[in-house]
Amino acid sequence: MSEQVIEMTSRPGVQADELPLNLKIGMAVVIAWVLLAVLAPWVTPADPNALDLDNVLQPPGAAGLMGTDQVGRDVFTRVVFAARIDLWIGFAGVVLPLLIGVTAGLFSGYFGGAADALLMRVVDITLAFPFFVLVLAIVAALGPGVGNLIIALALVGWVSYARLVRAEVMVIRNAEYIQAVRTLGFNRFYILFRHVMPNAMAPVIVYAMTDMLLVILAGAGLGFIGLGVQPPTAEWGAMIADGQPYIEEAWWISLFPGLAAISFGIGLSLIGDGLARMLRVSN
Amino acid sequence: MAVAIGSGDALLRVRDLGVAFAGQGAPVTAVNNASFELHAGEVLGIVGESGSGKSVTLRAIMGLLPATASITGSVRFDGQEILGMDPESLRQMRGRSLSMIFQNPSSHLDPLMTIGRQVAEPLLQHEKMRPAKARESAIKILGEVRIDRPEQRAANYPHQLSGGMKQRAMIASAIACRPRLLLADEPTTALDVTVQAHILALLADLNRSRGLSMVLVSHDLAVIAQVCDRVVVMKDGEVVEQGAAGKLVTTPQHPYTQRLIESQPGRLAAVAAAPTVAITDSPLLEIRNLGVQFRLPRTGLLRPKALLKAVDDVSIGLQRGETLGIVGESGSGKSTVARAIMGLETPAQGDVLLDGRSIRAGRLAGQPDFRRRIQMAFQNPFDSLNPRFTVRQTIVEPLRKHRLVPADRFDARVAELMALVELDPRLADRKPGQLSGGQCQRVGIARALAMEPEILIADEITSALDVTIQAQIIELLNRLRSQTGLSIIFISHDLALVRSFCHRVAVFEAGRVVEAGNVEKVLSEPQHPYTQTLIASVPEL
Numbered sequence: 001m002s003e004q005v006i007e008m009t010s011r012p013g014v015q016a017d018e019l020p021l022n023l024k025i026g027m028a029v030v031i032a033w034v035l036l037a038v039l040a041p042w043v044t045p046a047d048p049n050a051l052d053l054d055n056v057l058q059p060p061g062a063a064g065l066m067g068t069d070q071v072g073r074d075v076f077t078r079v080v081f082a083a084r085i086d087l088w089i090g091f092a093g094v095v096l097p098l099l100i101g102v103t104a105g106l107f108s109g110y111f112g113g114a115a116d117a118l119l120m121r122v123v124d125i126t127l128a129f130p131f132f133v134l135v136l137a138i139v140a141a142l143g144p145g146v147g148n149l150i151i152a153l154a155l156v157g158w159v160s161y162a163r164l165v166r167a168e169v170m171v172i173r174n175a176e177y178i179q180a181v182r183t184l185g186f187n188r189f190y191i192l193f194r195h196v197m198p199n200a201m202a203p204v205i206v207y208a209m210t211d212m213l214l215v216i217l218a219g220a221g222l223g224f225i226g227l228g229v230q231p232p233t234a235e236w237g238a239m240i241a242d243g244q245p246y247i248e249e250a251w252w253i254s255l256f257p258g259l260a261a262i263s264f265g266i267g268l269s270l271i272g273d274g275l276a277r278m279l280r281v282s283n
Numbered sequence: 284m285a286v287a288i289g290s291g292d293a294l295l296r297v298r299d300l301g302v303a304f305a306g307q308g309a310p311v312t313a314v315n316n317a318s319f320e321l322h323a324g325e326v327l328g329i330v331g332e333s334g335s336g337k338s339v340t341l342r343a344i345m346g347l348l349p350a351t352a353s354i355t356g357s358v359r360f361d362g363q364e365i366l367g368m369d370p371e372s373l374r375q376m377r378g379r380s381l382s383m384i385f386q387n388p389s390s391h392l393d394p395l396m397t398i399g400r401q402v403a404e405p406l407l408q409h410e411k412m413r414p415a416k417a418r419e420s421a422i423k424i425l426g427e428v429r430i431d432r433p434e435q436r437a438a439n440y441p442h443q444l445s446g447g448m449k450q451r452a453m454i455a456s457a458i459a460c461r462p463r464l465l466l467a468d469e470p471t472t473a474l475d476v477t478v479q480a481h482i483l484a485l486l487a488d489l490n491r492s493r494g495l496s497m498v499l500v501s502h503d504l505a506v507i508a509q510v511c512d513r514v515v516v517m518k519d520g521e522v523v524e525q526g527a528a529g530k531l532v533t534t535p536q537h538p539y540t541q542r543l544i545e546s547q548p549g550r551l552a553a554v555a556a557a558p559t560v561a562i563t564d565s566p567l568l569e570i571r572n573l574g575v576q577f578r579l580p581r582t583g584l585l586r587p588k589a590l591l592k593a594v595d596d597v598s599i600g601l602q603r604g605e606t607l608g609i610v611g612e613s614g615s616g617k618s619t620v621a622r623a624i625m626g627l628e629t630p631a632q633g634d635v636l637l638d639g640r641s642i643r644a645g646r647l648a649g650q651p652d653f654r655r656r657i658q659m660a661f662q663n664p665f666d667s668l669n670p671r672f673t674v675r676q677t678i679v680e681p682l683r684k685h686r687l688v689p690a691d692r693f694d695a696r697v698a699e700l701m702a703l704v705e706l707d708p709r710l711a712d713r714k715p716g717q718l719s720g721g722q723c724q725r726v727g728i729a730r731a732l733a734m735e736p737e738i739l740i741a742d743e744i745t746s747a748l749d750v751t752i753q754a755q756i757i758e759l760l761n762r763l764r765s766q767t768g769l770s771i772i773f774i775s776h777d778l779a780l781v782r783s784f785c786h787r788v789a790v791f792e793a794g795r796v797v798e799a800g801n802v803e804k805v806l807s808e809p810q811h812p813y814t815q816t817l818i819a820s821v822p823e824l
Contacts (some may be wrong), residue, residue: 183627
């Protein structure tokens, strides 16, 4: 028992009692955007699609915080409303592939065999194409729109998660604690979801943060070339594209949605970094 | 090893050495006020348990500590102060005047360089020898560390050699430039006992024939006592006792040294208390002609996959209330037998009978009844627990999943089990990362006991633990078996431990049982040559 008493005092536990700074900043930025998106109609009472042909291409100032665009719509209002669409694309475009990919990776890595071999060839083929090209092809085939965009992102995005989880699972399944619970006679699926999955999720969550950034950029990119969200709905990528012909005289049309996308992206990557550091500490 | 001690200047003089590591918060003291010296031609042993600061001390002498370490005191080698020496002079000294060997030869040899080249490297670097001549010398040195066919071995890469051979190659590389002092950090810990005996004999021989002085660090007092002239005992960063090896072992002064010696597996008194067991014709568990095979990876594209017989035609029985020892070196198949009994491996042939009923994996292994009756404890205390589960969650899980006690009694049962394995109840909400190795091992045993098994398979459960903690765990198992009549299959590489704890023993070599019977009889009058070698290799105090 003397050993235990010594241990009680000399090993004070390893939890990170303080959140990393970059995680805090990142969460502040992301939460601010989520609030703006949810509260959009109260933040700015104007209609994002209301035309005002008497007040076109007004610079930021008297005509509004961020000026107006070529048909007189308020840029600030549109940037705030666009956050609703872009955040939704980012959220759905990550959660859906994450669910598919994690499930596939778990089964593939834990049970192995023919199904695993087949699944991994599908993953290889998907990864052989550039991400954006494949999303583009699927959206082009299904037709433009937010719903189809999210379907395309799910169809292409799950492979990265599957691969990541499979690699983790293949290490964890040979760990002694998995052998130990097998000798306790638990159901295989119970072991897979209760013991293997939680220990395989740390890199997935960190990757999901980076991926959300990629997905929003993909959404904005497709919006830019007209395959994403359809006009007149406000979306950051589409707004940047709209401003392109006027970039020399009315820079504000493209700049502000661009800054919005960048700030949200930085927030996400700060969260990703912070989570990575925190999960490393607790492991 | 006769040395005139106390005459003239010491080769190595360590005075008031202190090492602290800066971390988050207060700096952690690793070594505190350590002083000792070593005379030319002497072998000095530093013994201590994990965290005692023995390896850090060795690294301080070699100047290998990271920049985060703050070092105080003095380390003089041949009259020259090493601490604070400029990097260039230190580099000149390393390999030429003092060199070092490590615990794990696999990770300290460059996998992309042949053995010959690695031994020749210090000669090329320090002595500016011509490549052809260096190669020739390297082969000669490989011969001196008793590597057979050194010309051919010189062309091999590390992965083509066995663990013992790699350790010899690392020693060869360390002594290539004829240093005066060799620092050895747990040089035999990763090796099997027969290989360990050869390496220790080699080190003693180098000391005799070359007058090579050595500092040997080990957790194993028996190893230290066998090769060292003098011994330094460290605990929690401090030197608690030092003196001539023979005197220190026979008349230890400090209470910690006394405890260390009492904890040596050969001196445990467990067997005296072990209940006697009647050998019957109907054993509780019977392993009958068991065979397990593994498919090896192809050696060439068109070659068929070779089969490795990990367990080959093994038959042994376990009586009710008996403790059966299974001994053997790494790769002898002793763990595979345990895994086959537990249904973690599918046997290629043979059968395992529990009370005369077959429990062969695939058919009955999943049955909760069988699961409850045979349980297993694992080798690695940290890795055998889910890192995300608290102690309570770990122990409750089998109770809940198998409905062993009603839900409102979970807490009471956990407290009972923790008391049974002598775990402080305040530890219930900690996770494995916040527990010591010995505590984790107790949790693993408590989890197995939650199933109320009749048989406990203990697979090297103490080999990752310090010797004093090992003694506590053996004490615990001993109490459990006399209280509950538990039958135990005790798998270990440590003969002395098996001798002090088991009724019968089965000796494994290359997947087969070469000898089995009463533990006293087998270990005092071994019949099989392999058992004889094994016993002769064990270092004794």
